[in-house]
Amino acid sequence: xRKIKIALAAAWLSVSASAFAADADRVEAARTYVETPTVxxxxxxxxxxxxxxxxxxxxxxxxxxxxxxxxxxSEIVSQELQRVRSQVLDIMVNATxxxxxxxxxxxxxxxxxxxxxxSIAAKxxxxxxxxxxxxxxxxxxxxSSIAQRVRDEIGQ
Numbered sequence: 001x002r003k004i005k006i007a008l009a010a011a012w013l014s015v016s017a018s019a020f021a022a023d024a025d026r027v028e029a030a031r032t033y034v035e036t037p038t039v040x041x042x043x044x045x046x047x048x049x050x051x052x053x054x055x056x057x058x059x060x061x062x063x064x065x066x067x068x069x070x071x072x073x074s075e076i077v078s079q080e081l082q083r084v085r086s087q088v089l090d091i092m093v094n095a096t097x098x099x100x101x102x103x104x105x106x107x108x109x110x111x112x113x114x115x116x117x118x119s120i121a122a123k124x125x126x127x128x129x130x131x132x133x134x135x136x137x138x139x140x141x142x143x144s145s146i147a148q149r150v151r152d153e154i155g156q
Contacts, residue, residue: 023097029105030096034089038112038121043092045125047085052077 033039045051052074060073096105111117 026097026100026102026105027093029102029109030093030100033096033105033109033112034093036109036112038118039092042121043085043089046088047081049074049078052081 055077056070056073059077060070065073096108100108112121
């Protein structure tokens with residue numbers, strides 16, 4: 001019985017060690033993916049002055065603040081965004097490693113490292129803006145229709 005327990009423990013350790021190695025390989029591949037110029041450019045956009053300005057608009061009202069206050073708020077937002085950038089990148093690495101297989105991460109890295117991947121990434125923001133602008137009215141109409149049907153058919 002003792003030999004069986006030792007054999008099972010050894011097998012479990014072997015499986016755990018190979019799983020850890022696979023996880024380490026995925027994390028390393030995920031870090032390589034996150035460090036690609038295309039992903040870094042996306043991150044630059046998240047931490048850009050435009051993003052800071054959007055945050056400032058929500059924090060400091062234009063009509064009730066001075067230019068000096070808006071400049072100070074911009075500095076604060078930029079400093080705070082830069083302070084958390086490495087943490088955000090680490091979260092992205094871990095989420096990538098936990099979500100995708102090693103082969104998928106390698107494929108992402110190859111794709112976003114390619115000329116086509118870089119071109120697609122550059123076009124994604126304008127694509128999403130156009131797409132969301134066009135589907136907004138469609139979804140609003142669907143929401144109105146759903147609300148009306150629920151009231152009519154369920155009495156709510």
